[in-house]
Amino acid sequence: MINEALAVNEKTTSVVSETSSLDPNTLWQSLAAALKSRVNEYVFQTWFAPLHPTCIRDHQLIIQTHDRFTKDWIDDHYRDVVLEALNETGLGLKHEIDEFELEVNDALRPHDAPGTHQVTVSAQSAQKKQLNDKYLFSNFVVGPSNQFAFAASRAVADRPAQAYNPLFLFGGVGLGKTHLINAVGHGVLANFQNYRIIYMSSEQFMNEVINGIRYGKMEEFHNKYRKNCDMLLMDDIQLIAGKDRTQEEFFHTFNALYESKKQIIVTSDKLPHEISGLEERMRTRFQWGLIADIQPPEIETRVAILKKKAELEGAELPDGVAMFLAENIRSNVRELEGALIRVIAHSSLTGQRISIDYAREVLAEILANRQNLVTVEGIQKIVAAYYSVRVADLKSPRRHKVVAKPRQVAMYLCRKLLNTSYPELGERFGGKDHTTILSACRKMELLEQKDNALRSEVQELKRRIQE
Ligand code: ADP
Ligand code: MG
Numbered sequence: 001m002i003n004e005a006l007a008v009n010e011k012t013t014s015v016v017s018e019t020s021s022l023d024p025n026t027l028w029q030s031l032a033a034a035l036k037s038r039v040n041e042y043v044f045q046t047w048f049a050p051l052h053p054t055c056i057r058d059h060q061l062i063i064q065t066h067d068r069f070t071k072d073w074i075d076d077h078y079r080d081v082v083l084e085a086l087n088e089t090g091l092g093l094k095h096e097i098d099e100f101e102l103e104v105n106d107a108l109r110p111h112d113a114p115g116t117h118q119v120t121v122s123a124q125s126a127q128k129k130q131l132n133d134k135y136l137f138s139n140f141v142v143g144p145s146n147q148f149a150f151a152a153s154r155a156v157a158d159r160p161a162q163a164y165n166p167l168f169l170f171g172g173v174g175l176g177k178t179h180l181i182n183a184v185g186h187g188v189l190a191n192f193q194n195y196r197i198i199y200m201s202s203e204q205f206m207n208e209v210i211n212g213i214r215y216g217k218m219e220e221f222h223n224k225y226r227k228n229c230d231m232l233l234m235d236d237i238q239l240i241a242g243k244d245r246t247q248e249e250f251f252h253t254f255n256a257l258y259e260s261k262k263q264i265i266v267t268s269d270k271l272p273h274e275i276s277g278l279e280e281r282m283r284t285r286f287q288w289g290l291i292a293d294i295q296p297p298e299i300e301t302r303v304a305i306l307k308k309k310a311e312l313e314g315a316e317l318p319d320g321v322a323m324f325l326a327e328n329i330r331s332n333v334r335e336l337e338g339a340l341i342r343v344i345a346h347s348s349l350t351g352q353r354i355s356i357d358y359a360r361e362v363l364a365e366i367l368a369n370r371q372n373l374v375t376v377e378g379i380q381k382i383v384a385a386y387y388s389v390r391v392a393d394l395k396s397p398r399r400h401k402v403v404a405k406p407r408q409v410a411m412y413l414c415r416k417l418l419n420t421s422y423p424e425l426g427e428r429f430g431g432k433d434h435t436t437i438l439s440a441c442r443k444m445e446l447l448e449q450k451d452n453a454l455r456s457e458v459q460e461l462k463r464r465i466q467e
Pocket of ligand 1 (some may be wrong): 146171172177178305337
């Protein structure tokens with residue numbers, strides 16, 4: 001009897017503690033934190049901050065939205081993100097909640113809705129808040145791959161709207177575009193305290209267009225961007241491709257700012273003519289100013305970035321380890337930083353000294369994936385797809401221009417990116433003589449310097465291969 005009572009009691013307590021951890025508010029708080037790390041601040045403020053959790057019912061967390069539009073929007077755009085976040089938060093609760101449901105709260109009126117959460121741009125502190133404090137000129141490592149973009153950004157920060165307008169910063173993922181565009185913002189504020197700067201991604205801009213239309217606030221929207229703005233920093237402009245209304249608004253914003261001699265900077269992971277779905281008139285305007293590209297950093301720059309980063313983190317990074325990381329992670333500064341942080345974090349947790357062996361061990365998985373990632377076959381496939389030919393064409397002896405060019409580009413890229421020997425490449429390209437490969441590589445090397453179109457094709461292919 002006594003035993004049974006005890007058992008029941010234990011059960012009850014455990015049930016109680018379990019249900020108390022399922023309090024919708026507490027759960028919402030951790031869910032919100034998980035969401036925050038998955039979306040940018042603006043998306044979070046616009047769509048998630050205004051939500052209210054109400055209860056948990058039938059394994060579902062019930063969340064209230066202001067209106068049907070918000071409900072549908074979150075359902076359409078962020079359902080997976082919320083489920084992922086829920087999954088992460090709910091580790092222990094997985095069995096209790098496996099879904100969420102959005103309910104519309106009719107009591108709230110539209111003017112209580114997301115619009116009120118928009119960031120204001122009047123005070124300097126507010127502007128600084130939009131800019132990322134970590135991204136300064138002073139901690140940007142300059143090397144041959146990025147010095148042009150760096151110099152152009154500096155010039156714009158010192159003489160906004162006089163040096164280059166617009167400035168179009170272009171480069172692959174994780175190469176420092178966001179860093180540089182933020183640095184310009186900080187640089188300008190240091191020189192001109194009252195400058196009204198708007199920094200945002202073009203996705204945020206699109207959200208504001210949507211909100212403006214939805215709440216009949218387009219006039220406010222126009223004032224904000226066309227009148228009350230001295231400098232517009234728009235990150236990831238390639239994302240407005242195909243969004244007609246957003247492009248339309250951006251076009252008029254651009255014209256208004258440009259005509260009143262206000263600086264515009266945009267970043268993009270593609271060149272204007274490579275962004276499909278971008279209107280011609282926008283393309284032309286981006287070409288009015290300066291297009292500055294950022295290339296993947298050379299090994300020396302990668303080492304320098306690692307050293308700078310380690311210094312900022314207060315960690316000791318032996319030269320050999322910096323070299324090891326820089327040799328193995330080549331294409332993307334974000335990944336390079338990620339690897340370094342991982343090694344530093346591990347070493348500070350375990351108290352082990354950072355050595356090459358230690359780094360190799362900590363990064364084993366990442367490095368293994370990386371090495372298998374780029375192969376001759378992989379390059380052949382990507383190049384063939386890019387030029388709409390078959391991989392078999394690349395290996396065939398046909399000399400028609402339609403296949404000869406893609407074939408030479410593929411050979412050249414294999415040699416450049418993988419450093420595979422000429423005889424082996426000959427083998428892999430359908431049993432050709434090594435001199436064929438050699439002359440293709442020489443020819444491409446020369447052409448790449450002279451022929452702009454080819455250069456941008458090769459760059460685009462490199463980006464695709466390295467992603
Ligand atoms: P992008 O916007 O081009 O995708 P980011 O600007 O976000 O790339 O850069 C990714 C990370 O790499 C950031 O943490 C950034 O500070 C860092 N980074 C990139 N280039 C450099 C550089 N030259 N010096 C120092 N840090 C860099
Ligand atoms: Mg970026």
